[in-house]
Amino acid sequence: MSPITLVAGRRLSVSNLDKVLYPATGFTKGEVLHYYAVVADVLLPHLRDRPVSFLRYPDGPGGxxxxxxxxxxxxxxxxxxxEVPRSEGPARMVVLDGLAALMWAANLVTEFHTPQWVLAEPAEADRIVFDLDPGAPASVVECCAVALWLRERLRADGIEAYAKTSGAKGLHLLAGVRGASSAEVSAYAKRLALEAERAxxxxxxxxxxxSLRGGKVFVDWSQNAGRKTTATPYTLRAxxxxxxxxxxxxxxxxxCRDPGRLVLRADDMADRLRLLGDLLAPLLDxxxxGAIPGAAASE
Structure with missing residues (x-):
């Protein structure tokens, strides 16, 4: 029988706390739950008012x-x-709006993925994202060079960007935007990706x-489409x-000169949060x- 715990006034059934989910380090399901409890104060604001998609790996990344x-x-x-609008018809999705709901979802063993819009305004994007994905032998070191170029290019348009690790091989670049649809943000992101390629x-x-990606950084601009999602800040990865x-x-x-310097693990986060707080907090304000140049709603 699964043990019952009380979280924020809710009775929550948790299971298999000693199960090793990450064999390379012996990291258990109980440690996964502990991690999400530690980062809840910074993670929840980035989940708030956004439908969440789950990438589940209940038996670990190898399962x-x-x-x-x-x-x-x-x-x-x-x-x-x-209820969330979709091209194929509306669907019902989870919204994680508190600690109890977060811990319930963490017990499912999942990555959290969210769109670049909030439920109150699904037709308007409030974030732009670039997923910088290196093709071997390129690494996150090359991603950092591209991120710096994109930061300056966005800044020239009055948009301030922030970086996070993907949790895999690459880097994510995010910025807060206003007054534009997902289609307009996606078109703008593609335009900047093309400019970066030319530069x-x-x-x-x-x-x-x-076949073209060897030694290069793929600037994935497509995650700005209204139907797409990106790994939420502070999510664990499979x-x-x-x-x-x-x-x-x-x-x-x-x-960044060494790819290992930008690999951040669950055990790193408590100290980083004490020292740095939420580096992505400006995205919440x-x-x-910034306004997307040329977007109809920003004119």
Missing amino acids: QVFFTKNVPPGTPDWVTTA MPDLVLHRMTR RDEPTVSAPVTWREVEE RTTH
């Missing part, structure tokens, strides 16, 4: 891994859900074509080790967001 957007079977009735043709690729998609400082990006 079955599957993606789900609909409300999972057995979801408690106290977990908030919302650094030996380093940057704006297309996903795998990798060999319990790596985190974690914010990094621009100084860390500028000084919509009054500071």
Whole structure:
């Protein structure tokens, strides 16, 4: 019988706490739950008001891994859900709006993925994201060079960018935006990816074509589409080790010469949060967001 624990006034059934999910380090399911409890104060604001998709790996990254957007079977009735527009028709998805709901979801063993819009305004994007994905032998070191170029290009348009590790091989660049649809943000992101490719043709690729990606950084602009999602800040990833998609400082990006320097794990996060706080907190203040040039709603 699964033990019952009380979280924020909710009775929560947890299971298999001693199960090793990350064999490379011996990291257990109990440690996964502990990690999410530690980062809850900074993670929840980035989940708030956004439908969450789950990439589940209940037997660890080496087991079955599957993606789900609909409300999972057995979801408690106290977990908030919302109807979300989709091209194929509306769907009901989970919204994680408190510690109890977060810990319930963490017990499913999942990565958290969210769109670049909030439920109150699904037609308007409030974030732009670039997923910088290196093709071997390129690494996150090359991603950092591309991120610095994109930071300056965005800044020229009055948009301030922030970086986080992908939790895998690459780097994510995020910025707060306003007054534009997902389609307009996606078009703008593609335009900047093309500019980056023209400026650094030996380093940057704006297309996903795998045969062309050796030694280059693929600037994935497509995750700005309204139907797409990106790994939420502070989510654990289904990798060999319990790596985190974690914010990094621009100084860390500028000084990155070793790929291992920007691999952040669950055990790193408590100290980083004490020292740095939430480096992505400015994304939560919509009054500071920049306007997409040429977007109809920003004119």
